[in-house]
Amino acid sequence: MDLHEHQGKELFAQAGIPVAEGRVAFTADEARAAAEDLGGRVVVKAQVLTGGRGKAGGVKVVDGPGPAQQAADTILGLDIKGHITRRLLVERAVAIADEYYFSITFDRAAKMPLLMLTTMGGMDVEAVAEEHPDRLARLHVDPALGYRGFHGQRLMSMANVPVGERKALAPLLAALYGVFADRDAMLVEVNPLVRLEDDTFLAADAKVTIDDNALYRQPDVEAMRDLAAADPQEQAAREADLAYVKLDGDVGILGNGAGLVMSTVDVIAQVGGRPANFCDVGGGASAEKIATALGIVLSDDKVQSVLFNIFGGITRGDEVAKGLLGALEQTAVRAPIVVRLDGTNAAEGRALLAEAARPEITVEETMLAAAETAVRLAGEVA
Amino acid sequence: MAVIATADTRLVVQGITGREGAFHALRNRAYGTQVVAGVTPGKAGEDVEGIPVFDAVADAVDRAGANTSLVVVPPRFAAEAILEAADAGVEQIVCITEGIPAHDMLEVYHYVRPRGIRLLGPNCPGALSPGIANIGIVPAEVFSPGPVGLVSRSGTLTYQIGGELAAAGLGNSTIIGIGGDPVVGTSFIDVLDLFEADPETEFIVMVGEIGGTDEEKAAEVIAERITKPVVAYIAGFEAPPGKTMGHAGAIISGSSGTAAGKQAALEAKGVPVGTNPTEAARLVVERLGR
Secondary structure, three states, X not given: OEOOHHHHHHHHHHOOOOOOOEEEEOOHHHHHHHHHHHOOEEEEEEOOOOOOOOOOOOEEEEEOHHHHHHHHHHHOOOEEOOEEOOOEEEEEOOOEEEEEEEEEEEEOOOOEEEEEEEOOOOOOHHHHHHHOHHHOEEEEOOOOOOOOHHHHHHHHHHOOOOHHHHHHHHHXXXXXXXXXXXXXXXXXXXXXXXXXXXXXXXXXXOEEEEOHHHHHHOHHHHOOOOOOOOOHHHHHHHHOOOEEEXXXXXXXXXXXXXXXXXXXXXXXXXXXXXXXXXXXXXXOOOHHHHHHHHHHHHOOOOOOEEEEEEEEOOOOHHHHHHHHHHHHHHOOOOOOEEEEEEEOOHHHHHHHHHHHOOOOXXXXXXXXXXXXXXXXXXXXXX | OOOOOOOOOEEEEEOOOOHHHHHHHHHHHHHOOEEEEEEOOOOOOOEEOXXXXXXXXXXXXXXXXXXXXXXXXXXXXXXXXXXXXXXXXXXXXXXXXXXXXXXXXXXXXXXXXXXOOEEEOOOOOEEEEOOOEEEEOOOHHHOOEEEEEEEEOOHHHHHHHHHHHHHOOOOEEEEEEOOOOOOOOOXXXXXXHHHHHOOOOOEEEEEEEOOOXXXXXXXXXXXXXXXXXXXXXXXXXXXXXXXXXXXXXXXXXXXXXXXXXXXXXXXXXXXXXXXXXXXXXXXXXXXXXX
């Protein structure tokens, strides 16, 4: 789960990490009130779950409540890489002397947290890694050891942080690691981590991703979920405990197993179609589960045909066929469904579907044939 | 001989009194696997259709001679279940559970690995050696004995490709699911080395997906030390960046972990990559010439 900047900063503040004083605003009036409250110069920042908002005009530094209201008016509703801006963070502007970068990522290859620090902050870290690899300090933390003071000392030394600044920076690095470890984060990134003119440090941005599998023990983070920013289908799928990802084509896709569904999405594209979504119904084949999944896939107006791709394992093909037929009793579907059933008891399942002779169902034996038919049917409707 | 699931496997099922645990323990036993014990704390002295239940894995090792554990325990308790099995001295642990927090798995990985204990998974279907033994949830009826070693991050995709190979008359030495989580105990490289050393395996099929760099690292190792022919398949070419595609580990982060990147890395080392499961199976059939 990705957090908004202001949510990440809330976790930072709880861990004693300095952040600028700020208020969240959902309207221009609220932004004006926030600026009045904070006084003086403020920064109005779009809160969207994507990068590149600065370039897109989503960050403005202004003086006073009136200009803050105007800035908010411009930024609210702004489309930043497909994300509509619906909330703002209004923060007291700070006097920046220097911009650094610090992150803790979950290094899957090394199976250890990876610390990265550079004094070249404020820019894209992949560009720093590319153009100035010597300036990007990287250090792993052995999970059995956890973060120790020496990790910070070594990292600051590798990054050539001026010696006089290290005493002030070290506690921030430690506290940010604390957020990473205690909050089950997959990513904690601060860009820029700023040195102020009074030689103290402050987290001027916050990019935090929390492990979905750990949300059960981070209830306050789960409560931060921005339902308005979520795609309606993805939200409905989450509530039904289904894995769903919205794509932007017209062939809806359902199947059992993440790998098989990913593969089905690829095959739809390979035969010239445009996949509308990824939806893994998982194991089991209850009519209710299939009906729920079908309902979510079809609630996307773009979907013109549906491919239901099942490879029966422990879940048998005849059970899946019964589940699908039961689902069609429960919900009317508005688009043709192509069913491909293979694996355990697939023949029995296909026989059941043939017997029911539902006009909305076309049965195919192979994944490729099913994909071709689904793409053709989507084209006929469109 | 096969690997991981062998005639010497003496299995203890952690979570055996649960619905899933009992179901799969009995299925594995019906297939011919020696299922010697189960563990559910507080249920010692009971049995599941003749399989004795103990309170602790160490008891199953001491009294029933278990050497391999199958973990079918809910995600909140699974990391501790793996640590318990490792501490009890089993040689291999297969963890089916999906949804274990990644930070817990870091701790587990660094405890298990230096002790030389094999951990397969989590979030994996297990290992099946057709005709010999089945540990986990792979549907054995799809597979028959043969020369192809199959290793995959995904369950149903393994069945799909195994099914296509079976349709072409090709069976398997062992089918291994390494799991779809960001941190898994056994990597593609580990399994490639196992298959390389296994006399029953003549040919290797590797089924990868987006996320991480395990496939890229496997490509290096294949070029370096795997003499048996390898064919690969990668899923997720159409996956958008930053979205988790069902498996917690199937996510493109920045420019890292794309299917195209993995395909290029494998092809650069001479490993043919099928663009869909059917083509991958066809590449195997062509190369085996049967």
